[in-house]
Amino acid sequence: MAEDYTILIVDDEEDFRETLVKRLQKRNLKAFGAESGPKALKLMEAMTFDVVVLDVKMPGMDGIDTLKEMKKKSPRTEIILLTGHASLESGIQGMELGAFDYLMKPVNLDDLIEKIRQAYERKLVQEQEKS
Amino acid sequence: MAEIYYRKLWIKIISVTLGFSLIPLVALGVTIYYQFSVSYSDKVYENLRTLTENRRSSLDLFFEERISQLVTIAHTHTLKQLSDEAYLDKLFYTMQTRSRSYIDIGVIDIEGRHRAYIGPYPELKEVNYRREDWFQAALSSGVYISDVFLGYRRFPHFIIAVMSRSGDQPWILRATINSDIIDNIVRAAMIGKNGDAFLINKKNILQTSPRFSGEIFGNPEGPDFSRIVEAQVTAYKINGKSYLFAATQLVNTNWILVVKEDPREQLTPLLRARTIAFFLFLGGILLIVIGAYFTTRSMMRELIRVDRERAAGEEMVIQSSKMAALGKMAAGIAHEINNPLAVIGEKAGWIKDLLADENAGSTENLKEIEEAVEKIERHVDRAKKVTHRLLGFARRMEPILEQVDINRTLRETVEFLENESRFRNIRIHIQSQPDLPVLQSDSSQLQQVFLNILNNAIDAIGKNGEIRIRTSYLPASNEIMIEIADNGPGIPKENLGKIFDPFFTTKEVGKGTGLGLSIVYSIIEKLGGRILVASEVGQGTTFTIYLPVR
Numbered sequence: 001m002a003e004d005y006t007i008l009i010v011d012d013e014e015d016f017r018e019t020l021v022k023r024l025q026k027r028n029l030k031a032f033g034a035e036s037g038p039k040a041l042k043l044m045e046a047m048t049f050d051v052v053v054l055d056v057k058m059p060g061m062d063g064i065d066t067l068k069e070m071k072k073k074s075p076r077t078e079i080i081l082l083t084g085h086a087s088l089e090s091g092i093q094g095m096e097l098g099a100f101d102y103l104m105k106p107v108n109l110d111d112l113i114e115k116i117r118q119a120y121e122r123k124l125v126q127e128q129e130k131s
Numbered sequence: 132m133a134e135i136y137y138r139k140l141w142i143k144i145i146s147v148t149l150g151f152s153l154i155p156l157v158a159l160g161v162t163i164y165y166q167f168s169v170s171y172s173d174k175v176y177e178n179l180r181t182l183t184e185n186r187r188s189s190l191d192l193f194f195e196e197r198i199s200q201l202v203t204i205a206h207t208h209t210l211k212q213l214s215d216e217a218y219l220d221k222l223f224y225t226m227q228t229r230s231r232s233y234i235d236i237g238v239i240d241i242e243g244r245h246r247a248y249i250g251p252y253p254e255l256k257e258v259n260y261r262r263e264d265w266f267q268a269a270l271s272s273g274v275y276i277s278d279v280f281l282g283y284r285r286f287p288h289f290i291i292a293v294m295s296r297s298g299d300q301p302w303i304l305r306a307t308i309n310s311d312i313i314d315n316i317v318r319a320a321m322i323g324k325n326g327d328a329f330l331i332n333k334k335n336i337l338q339t340s341p342r343f344s345g346e347i348f349g350n351p352e353g354p355d356f357s358r359i360v361e362a363q364v365t366a367y368k369i370n371g372k373s374y375l376f377a378a379t380q381l382v383n384t385n386w387i388l389v390v391k392e393d394p395r396e397q398l399t400p401l402l403r404a405r406t407i408a409f410f411l412f413l414g415g416i417l418l419i420v421i422g423a424y425f426t427t428r429s430m431m432r433e434l435i436r437v438d439r440e441r442a443a444g445e446e447m448v449i450q451s452s453k454m455a456a457l458g459k460m461a462a463g464i465a466h467e468i469n470n471p472l473a474v475i476g477e478k479a480g481w482i483k484d485l486l487a488d489e490n491a492g493s494t495e496n497l498k499e500i501e502e503a504v505e506k507i508e509r510h511v512d513r514a515k516k517v518t519h520r521l522l523g524f525a526r527r528m529e530p531i532l533e534q535v536d537i538n539r540t541l542r543e544t545v546e547f548l549e550n551e552s553r554f555r556n557i558r559i560h561i562q563s564q565p566d567l568p569v570l571q572s573d574s575s576q577l578q579q580v581f582l583n584i585l586n587n588a589i590d591a592i593g594k595n596g597e598i599r600i601r602t603s604y605l606p607a608s609n610e611i612m613i614e615i616a617d618n619g620p621g622i623p624k625e626n627l628g629k630i631f632d633p634f635f636t637t638k639e640v641g642k643g644t645g646l647g648l649s650i651v652y653s654i655i656e657k658l659g660g661r662i663l664v665a666s667e668v669g670q671g672t673t674f675t676i677y678l679p680v681r
């Protein structure tokens with residue numbers, strides 16, 4: 001499968017975000033980083049992302065609010081929620097709002113990539129259905 | 132403390148119940164018995180009085196008849212007529228046909244000599260009675276009845292003498308009567324086995340032969356009634372035994388009729404009634420006591436059960452709010468640790484990525500660095516497991532039905548206790564059936580069940596021991612069986628029935644809430660399963676849980 005999809009990592013924790021982006025890029029994936037919800041939304045205006053990995057707990061605009069805005073802006077973008085918190089409610093809420101899945105930190109990179117691939121596949125299937 | 136409180140309460144309730152039931156019963160019983168015995172005693176006295184009066188009337192009637200007969204003969208005949216022995220014999224014969232009580236009859240003139248005599252003792256004709264007391268008494272009062280005496284005839288008899296006149300000449304018609312007749316009339320008043328009746332004269336000398344009270348012509352046993360003026364009933368003790376005596380004066384003689392009665396015989400119906408009443412009363416009391424005992428016992432049991440349930444409910448609320456607070460804290464800590472862990476993990480991963488680009492052998496330490504990174508990743512993974520489990524336990528959710536792999540749930544729980552058991556040198560073996568069916572159950576609640584049982588097992592063993600866990604599927608009942616056995620000190624028989632009771636604990640004060648196993652029990656019940664316990668002191672304890680496969 002072609003791996004020319006774009007990934008956006010949204011996390012306020014710079015060390016985590018930057019490293020994750022670098023590691024994805026090292027695996028020839030088009031990964032970008034954003035440090036907050038508003039920054040991510042701004043970035044989405046400039047370019048299209050296939051999959052967004054979104055931290056739930058962020059200062060200011062949190063992951064759930066960001067998710068809502070993203071779905072408004074770009075409904076076809078698949079979003080994977082990522083959190084260090086085990087609050088099942090936010091996970092369920094995120095799923096109800098259209099998130100693809102829900103993962104807990106720290107996450108194994110291979111597992112994350114697998115999840116991103118699945119999300120992208122779903123996006124492709126849905127786009128084919130629409131067209 | 133609670134036991135003393137319930138005991139005191141029970142004693143109070145049973146005392147009030149018994150008091151309100153027994154006091155009226157006893158009061159009623161005593162009153163009825165007292166009234167009954169008083170009226171019955173009155174009746175016994177009255178009966179004795181009536182009996183005595185009846186006998187007196189019979190005796191009086193007897194004397195009355197004899198006197199009238201003799202008076203009639205004396206007053207309708209002249210001395211001359213009756214001096215004719217042939218005529219007197221005819222007359223006596225006629226009298227004898229009506230009554231066999233007469234022994235003989237004689238006509239005596241003023242000189243005390245027999246003018247005529249009919250009877251078995253013709254030699255009496257020669258006796259002169261002028262100086263006899265009865266002769267003088269008959270002349271002065273007209274009619275005379277003597278005391279009983281033996282006299283010339285040598286058997287007890289008495290005489291009735293009536294005076295009549297022929298012109299100026301007084302004479303006497305005298306008849307002798309066998310006192311057996313009187314004895315027979317008196318004997319009819321002897322009641323029961325110990326009753327007696329007799330006649331006495333004014334000198335308290337017996338005129339008849341009583342059954343027990345003495346010999347004729349002697350003094351009777353008992354009180355002296357010789358001077359009574361009117362009928363009386365009195366109680367008197369002889370040889371320590373109480374008797375009732377009734378006495379009454381005869382009209383035509385100086386004799387007194389005395390009737391003796393054993394009140395115990397007369398009171399037999401009363402005593403029988405008293406015995407029956409006593410046993411009925413005793414039975415009633417016994418029934419009330421038994422009834423009160425069982426009623427209050429079941430009341431107390433119900434009360435204790437309700438109290439325990441309420442206390443357990445309150446404790447559960449406290450417990451769950453405690454758990455909720457603990458859960459929040461655990462979740463907060465887990466989150467705070469997860470973020471740096473994620474960074475460490477990513478950094479280690481990045482180092483690994485970069486190392487892969489380096490030429491092999493370009494650095495001597497490359498292998499060492501690779502190993503170190505591997506170890507960092509492995510330990511991040513281990514720390515991750517801990518925080519994830521912490522979060523899993525922190526989550527206090529309503530029971531949900533989900534797919535539960537019992538073997539996995541058990542393994543996770545055991546992992547959670549690994550540190551504790553390693554520290555205490557307790558080995559936990561799991562022997563699980565690999566192809567167990569998946570259960571529709573609540574994994575976090577089941578985790579709590581296993582955790583509570585395993586915690587208890589570890590506490591019971593203390594140090595150095597082992598816990599064996601076995602799972603298997605029972606196709607016959609479509610159940611999964613989980614067996615958790617320890618080789619701890621075991622549970623004494625007397626405690627085995629109580630271990631699932633809320634607040635039952637053998638742990639030191641402050642160490643155990645006594646809720647662990649009761650929570651286990653209620654969860655298993657809620658999930659439709661059942662739990663059994665077997666224990667042998669010195670051998671260990673085995674809990675066996677059966678969960679239905681739906």
